[in-house]
Amino acid sequence: MTTVPPNGGGLRLGIITGTSHVEVAAIDRDDEVVAAGRWEREVLMEDQSGDGLGWSTSVEHALASVVDATASTRIQSIVVGGTHLRETLDSRRPLARVGVLRLGAPATTAAPPFAGWPDSLVRRIGGPRTIVAGGADLDGSDLAQLDEAAVIRFAKSCDGAIDAIAISGVFSPVAAAGELRAADLVADVLGPAVPVTVSHSIGGFGLLDRENAGILNAALIPAGEQMVASTRAVLTRLGIDAELFFVQNDGTLQVAAAATSTPIRFLDGSLAATIRGAGWLAATSDAVVVALESASTRAGVLRERSVALEIGPSITAGVRMNVELPLGYALDAGSVAEAVELMSRHAPQVPTIIVGDGAVPSAGLGRVPRYAEIAGAVGAALAPVSAVAWEVVMAGSDEASRIRDARQRAVDLAILAGADPSTSEVVAVGETDLSQMLGGARRLRFRAEGRPFTPTTEPHHTERAEAHHQERQESRESP
Amino acid sequence: MRFTSSDVAPMALGAAVLGGGGGGEPYVAEVALAELMRRHGPIDVVAVDELDDDDRVAPIALIGSPFAIGEKLLSLEAIDLLASESPARGPAPTAVMPYEMAGVNAIYPLAAAAHLGVPCVDADFTGRGVPGLDLTVLELDHSHPRTHLLCDSRSRWVELTTSAGFSTEQLIRPVVETMGWLAALSTSTLTPEFLAAHTLDGTLSRCLEIGTVFAELSTMNAVGVDQALRRIDGVRLAEGVVSQRVSQADTTGQRSSVTIAPDTAGEALTRIELRNEFHVVARDGIVLATIPDIIVVLARETWTPLSVEDLVPGRGVTVIALASHPRWRTPDGVRLAGPRALGHGIDYVDFAKQVAS
Numbered sequence: 001m002t003t004v005p006p007n008g009g010g011l012r013l014g015i016i017t018g019t020s021h022v023e024v025a026a027i028d029r030d031d032e033v034v035a036a037g038r039w040e041r042e043v044l045m046e047d048q049s050g051d052g053l054g055w056s057t058s059v060e061h062a063l064a065s066v067v068d069a070t071a072s073t074r075i076q077s078i079v080v081g082g083t084h085l086r087e088t089l090d091s092r093r094p095l096a097r098v099g100v101l102r103l104g105a106p107a108t109t110a111a112p113p114f115a116g117w118p119d120s121l122v123r124r125i126g127g128p129r130t131i132v133a134g135g136a137d138l139d140g141s142d143l144a145q146l147d148e149a150a151v152i153r154f155a156k157s158c159d160g161a162i163d164a165i166a167i168s169g170v171f172s173p174v175a176a177a178g179e180l181r182a183a184d185l186v187a188d189v190l191g192p193a194v195p196v197t198v199s200h201s202i203g204g205f206g207l208l209d210r211e212n213a214g215i216l217n218a219a220l221i222p223a224g225e226q227m228v229a230s231t232r233a234v235l236t237r238l239g240i241d242a243e244l245f246f247v248q249n250d251g252t253l254q255v256a257a258a259a260t261s262t263p264i265r266f267l268d269g270s271l272a273a274t275i276r277g278a279g280w281l282a283a284t285s286d287a288v289v290v291a292l293e294s295a296s297t298r299a300g301v302l303r304e305r306s307v308a309l310e311i312g313p314s315i316t317a318g319v320r321m322n323v324e325l326p327l328g329y330a331l332d333a334g335s336v337a338e339a340v341e342l343m344s345r346h347a348p349q350v351p352t353i354i355v356g357d358g359a360v361p362s363a364g365l366g367r368v369p370r371y372a373e374i375a376g377a378v379g380a381a382l383a384p385v386s387a388v389a390w391e392v393v394m395a396g397s398d399e400a401s402r403i404r405d406a407r408q409r410a411v412d413l414a415i416l417a418g419a420d421p422s423t424s425e426v427v428a429v430g431e432t433d434l435s436q437m438l439g440g441a442r443r444l445r446f447r448a449e450g451r452p453f454t455p456t457t458e459p460h461h462t463e464r465a466e467a468h469h470q471e472r473q474e475s476r477e478s479p
Numbered sequence: 480m481r482f483t484s485s486d487v488a489p490m491a492l493g494a495a496v497l498g499g500g501g502g503g504e505p506y507v508a509e510v511a512l513a514e515l516m517r518r519h520g521p522i523d524v525v526a527v528d529e530l531d532d533d534d535r536v537a538p539i540a541l542i543g544s545p546f547a548i549g550e551k552l553l554s555l556e557a558i559d560l561l562a563s564e565s566p567a568r569g570p571a572p573t574a575v576m577p578y579e580m581a582g583v584n585a586i587y588p589l590a591a592a593a594h595l596g597v598p599c600v601d602a603d604f605t606g607r608g609v610p611g612l613d614l615t616v617l618e619l620d621h622s623h624p625r626t627h628l629l630c631d632s633r634s635r636w637v638e639l640t641t642s643a644g645f646s647t648e649q650l651i652r653p654v655v656e657t658m659g660w661l662a663a664l665s666t667s668t669l670t671p672e673f674l675a676a677h678t679l680d681g682t683l684s685r686c687l688e689i690g691t692v693f694a695e696l697s698t699m700n701a702v703g704v705d706q707a708l709r710r711i712d713g714v715r716l717a718e719g720v721v722s723q724r725v726s727q728a729d730t731t732g733q734r735s736s737v738t739i740a741p742d743t744a745g746e747a748l749t750r751i752e753l754r755n756e757f758h759v760v761a762r763d764g765i766v767l768a769t770i771p772d773i774i775v776v777l778a779r780e781t782w783t784p785l786s787v788e789d790l791v792p793g794r795g796v797t798v799i800a801l802a803s804h805p806r807w808r809t810p811d812g813v814r815l816a817g818p819r820a821l822g823h824g825i826d827y828v829d830f831a832k833q834v835a836s
Contacts, residue, residue, distance in 0.1 A: 104552070106557075109556065110511035111507060116509075143633060205546065207550045207552060208549075346794075430791075435545060436660075
């Protein structure tokens with residue numbers, strides 16, 4: 001634990017729990033690291049967390065050390081990230097049993113829900129599943145009228161048999177109304193306590209990949225709720241009243257509530273936060289980043305200040321899904337040269353930064369910045385909030401208005417996820433030409449970013465921000 | 480041949496390779512096929528010369544946008560409707576066959592065979608991914624089925640019966656667009672004599688063989704890869720990272736040029752010209768390979784075949800050329816499906832000779 005005498009408030013805290021260690025950093029409003037710490041998790045494993053994975057014990061230890069070193073009232077935001085939800089998925093810990101409703105018949109019937117999944121995982125989380133008439137076509141029109149009676153029959157078949165529901169609909173990223181209507185009908189039968197994941201809130205195009213992500217998301221909701229609740233309990237015990245954010249898979253943030261409703265986006269923020277932190281510590285926007293830990297070597301790419309993501313679908317727990325994960329490699333401990341070589345193939349001619357507690361300056365492999373051992377915590381503390389929206393457009397027609405709406409949707413989603421409205425904007429537009437379609441059809445992905453909104457972000461207070469803050473305060477008071 | 484569940488994965492990999500960047504990602508059909516075979520068991524795959532005289536065969540394909548396939552997937556009802564006896568179709572088929580042995584369309588007929596409980600014929604009309612119905616051996620032979628049948632994801636139905644002179648492709652495209660950019664397609668039932676005269680034989684087996692070879696590439700060193708590729712008439716052309724993609728529309732639709740930067744600064748860039756498939760590979764002003772040979776671009780680490788949509792900046796890739804069926808490498812084949820036919824102002828180049836020189 002290192003500390004620097006503090007001045008004023010406005011501390012941003014980042015905490016990263018990796019598979020084998022915990023790290024914390026406190027950063028003041030001048031972007032100086034004023035407190036830092038790092039511990040091996042075995043040392044903390046006198047486990048009182050109740051989740052069997054030592055999550056809240058680790059977080060509490062890290063937080064307490066900073067509170068000892070500074071003052072709890074100085075803390076403005078707390079960002080927590082780590083491998084907890086991925087570990088939950090990969091271990092044999094209980095997950096929610098999920099009932100799956102797809103809106104699509106008569107289309108889609110040859111590949112029903114759970115098709116292509118490992119049998120063991122289906123046994124672990126699979127509940128009732130069915131495909132009913134419904135869904136949208138590419139232009140947003142009804143593919144078939146929603147069979148509401150069949151939705152209600154499905155909901156009744158789930159009563160007492162499931163812990164959560166996942167609903168997917170054909171082309172729901174274009175037209176979400178069907179999924180939302182079905183969610184209402186299901187909630188009428190099962191009550192509001194059963195969490196419902198609608199696929200358009202999770203991912204982009206590709207029904208099976210989006211549905212799979214929705215099912216895994218629903219299965220992880222109790223674990224996400226517990227992760228957030230136990231973290232809040234730690235804050236209460238330590239007397240800390242600060243905005244709580246969690247690190248997404250891509251290293252950016254969302255408010256704690258998002259981690260309870262969309263835990264699939266929070267599987268593992270540790271590598272991505274480390275990549276971002278390394279770039280910031282080394283003052284570079286593009287780099288190959290290698291994280292050397294005692295148990296593993298991991299590597300990824302920083303591209304234009306963002307974490308380079310895997311292109312195309314990702315595989316998690318043997319399931320293909322369209323949740324975006326960092327492009328990266330995990331290798332045996334000490335394989336630095338191999339990691340640099342692998343990553344350089346994706347990012348030729350950029351500098352290499354080496355971080356982690358095993359980072360020591362070594363012959364020509366890369367730079368080791370100051371605070372290398374807490375790069376993940378620094379990356380978490382400084383990350384922006386971000387959210388993504390998808391759209392598909394054809395040349396001409398309503399192209400311009402669709403693009404405008406989707407951009408606004410991305411910004412709105414970022415604000416809802418905790419971004420300061422006065423600093424939120426679209427920062428990246430991904431464009432994919434669609435083959436075999438005339439008229440210049442393109443699939444678009446808009447990513448909006450903003451600074452984490454906290455009650456004391458004074459320099460960015462505007463009327464709009466104030467109103468937004470007011471709303472959030474009210475909604476917190478009346479759950 | 481018995482097509483068993485262990486053949487599904489290599490078949491899908493071979494299908495992606497033969498897509499040459501197009502054909503639609505086989506994944507959706509692969510998942511459906513595995514699910515249907517779990518229910519119905521293995522599939523009989525029969526050679527054209529194994530068919531009985533009274534067998535009647537239905538070619539099966541999906542036509543439309545891969546993007547639409549990814550959302551609407553495959554409908555069992557559409558298969559039932561397509562295969563039903565009707566005045567336009569004639570008798571219900573005793574076997575199905577692939578129309579286009581590539582991408583989703585190499586797998587979809589097997590899924591239909593499993594669902595309908597009939598054999599699948601080891602032959603097709605293209606032997607590789609093609610952008611339209613007019614790039615087939617049927618067109619080379621000027622022999623077309625009288626009727627085309629289309630069924631969309633809402634089970635809406637269209638029959639197109641034409642006399643000679645119409646381009647089926649031109650007639651069908653607006654229908655497919657109206658159907659939401661995706662339809663299941665079949666033709667009036669075909670006889671074994673028609674198949675013997677107008678199909679590419681053994682293409683299903685070749686797809687499976689190619690997939691089996693590609694599944695092994697990630698375990699091999701460079702020498703092993705080159706030897707394995709040679710066994711299936713393939714050659715490695717380039718490696719690097721996609722650095723740029725420029726797209727524009729011309730009279731034949733959208734086209735893109737993709738630049739691949741080499742690992743070593745100062746070496747020549749490789750360029751790929753593409754439309755719905757990869758069409759031309761060039762380096763230093765020299766054309767290395769063109770359609771109708773099959774240009775395959777793979778993700779570098781995993782050796783997974785990529786679609787034309789996947790080639791975005793930052794992606795590490797390996798480029799391979801595979802010989803297409805000998806019928807495509809004839810003057811007639813090149814005239815119909817070579818680079819000039821698809822809007823590129825260059826002649827066909829045999830990559831094997833180009834690489835050797």
